[in-house]
Amino acid sequence: MELGFSKWVCAFLLSCWLIFSGAYSVEGLRGNSKVRGVNLGGWLVVEGWIKPSLFDGIPNGDMLDGTEVQFKSVTLQKYVCAENGGGSNVTVSRDVASSWETFKLWRVSESKFQLRTSKGQFISCDREGCSVSATAEYPSTSETFFIERKNSRVHIKLESGAYLQATMGNQLSGDYPGMPGWDDNAGTFEMTIVANNLHGDYQLANGYGQDKAKEVLKRHRNSFITVEDFNFLHRNGINTVRIPVGWWIASDPDPPAPFIGGTLVALDDAFSWAQAYDIKCIIDLHAAPGSQNGMEHSASQDGFIGWPTSPDYISKTLDVIDFLASRYATHPALLGIELLNEPSATTVPLDTLVSFYMRGYQIVRKYSPTAYVIICQRIGNADPLELYQANIGTHNVVVDLHFYNLFDTFFVNMSSADNIQFIYKSREAQLQALNSSNGPLVFIVD
Incomplete structure (x- = not known):
């Protein structure tokens, strides 16, 4: 919808996603074309910086969980x-x-x-x-x-x-x-x-309490992304959406407190809208039990990272992947499943992560021989090549690289066009080196 243009300009700037392969093509897209996608962040996983007004009605709102x-x-x-x-x-x-x-x-x-x-x-x-x-x-x-x-x-x-x-x-x-x-x-x-940096699902739900949080999130989920947005994306050449979800989606409609049900219905809607407008969906597990990075988009209660320390958390995460894969594997709008978003390099050991990715890959393959399995690099001081050398799977594996020009002051005075050209030209050598490794495809956020 045209009135939503400013929102989608923001989405393009924050989440310009591309897949590179030797032939620059992707299975499952019409004409095996490139992925041209946006991230539907802040919709089914709350991130306060995307829509701060969600928190405006919380009493004592400067004393949320994790403050x-x-x-x-x-x-x-x-x-x-x-x-x-x-x-x-x-x-x-x-x-x-x-x-x-x-x-x-x-x-x-x-x-x-x-x-x-x-x-x-x-x-x-x-x-x-x-x-x-x-x-x-x-x-x-x-x-x-x-x-x-x-x-x-x-x-x-x-x-x-x-x-x-x-x-x-x-x-x-x-x-x-x-x-x-x-x-x-x-x-x-x-x-x-x-x-007072954490403004995620945990802070919102626990801050308002269950009844008020249900009202706030229902209104948000029904209005933030709609079928008209998918029409708008289709008309502007976007063929893919990446949809962050939280682990509690597998327990919908009654997830453990304080989380609020309703995300599964919204995700089902997104797949229907995507199919109607010839758009593909990537499901991205943004929030894992115990938190994989301590950030608000991982639904952390207070910034503590518990995911890698508990076999139970990892097992529950794999159960969520199984739930999502079994539900959407045969849907014509599915392009891929991202197993985990932005694990912390500081606290998530590489061997723990690789083991999880291998098991997640096998779960997706149990339901689909072709869906892309996307594995995210560790955030922090970690070399993305570590995942290329890990032999996660044999077919349609993609490594998600997060360069985040958004947070680099070098790009402050660049226009959108200059930013994009920098990505294409200055990242080219690194991308060619990764492609020549005969490993996974590359998935980039800038």
């Missing part, structure tokens, strides 16, 4: 600190705040929170008068606190009603006498929000 905060006693002028980053006691003893003095919020409600240390333990106070520690591996009632706010000042209250205070001995204890006011007293702290 990083620091607390400074107004009387001692010292920061609350989880000694050694967690695993021992909590003090009020630091003049300068760094990682040990920074806590990530787990939101229980708009006023109740759990506080996670940099090493992953939770701040705990099991009774009135307790000495606060940071030893709990999992949060429960003893790790849940009310945070009362007045501008930047806060009180931290136990479920029992007692307030935490900073003692003259630099301890944090649950025994402030009575209710603290907002003057300079031992039960009042200055709270600094260090980072």
Whole structure:
């Protein structure tokens, strides 16, 4: 639709996808032509930067899951600190705040929170008068606190009603006498929000609560991408869409909390619209259980990357691939399935990733001999050639390379045409080297 032109200009600039092979052709496309596609990001997997207004109605919206905060006693002028980053006691003893003095919020409600240390333990106070520690591996009632706010000042209250205070001995204890006011007293702290970067499905659903989140996401999914958009893409020469999905789609319509059902119906619609307008679909598993990169588009709760550390998470991810492959393998609009988006090079070992990709490839091949199986490079300090040498599969394997010109200041003053020409010319040598390796095809985002 013409009124959507500005949205699609943005999509082209952010997600200009191409597949290169020796013959510059792709099976399954009319005339074996190139893939000319856009990414339908922010639709079935929420990314706050794409549509910030989705979060506008959340009360206490600057205290979502994963928000990083620091607390400074107004009387001692010292920061609350989880000694050694967690695993021992909590003090009020630091003049300068760094990682040990920074806590990530787990939101229980708009006023109740759990506080996670940099090493992953939770701040705990099991009774009135307790000495606060940071030893709990999992949060429960003893790790849940009310945070009362007045501008930047806060009180931290136990479920029992007692307030935490900073003692003259630099301890944090649950025994402030009575209710603290907002003057300079031992039960009042200055709270600094260090980072509030995560605005994904987890933050949205848990921030609004189930009922309101269902309303917000239903409205968003029904309007953000529509059949008219597929008509627009078809008329402008686009033959492929890449559709990010989250792992909870396999449990639709009732996924585990806090996630909200409805993405499977929307994906079914997308395939129907694609078929009607001769467009192909690439399903991209953007969010894996436990998070593969800690980012909002992986639906991370607080930035922690748990996917590679748990065989259960990896097994559940493969179950999602099986679900998607079995459902869409014979659909005429399917072009391929991307097994995992942007695994972290810092925390995802190569052998773990290669093993997962090999098993995912076999799952897709169980249902389709021709669908493209797309494997994404590790994000960070990783050589894309590592996947070319891994022998993931024998047929229609594609490596997804993320160059991300978008985030490179070198491109700030370039026009769209100059940016595209840079991709074609300056990336040419690298792409030819990859193509000459007789390995997988190449899939590029810039």
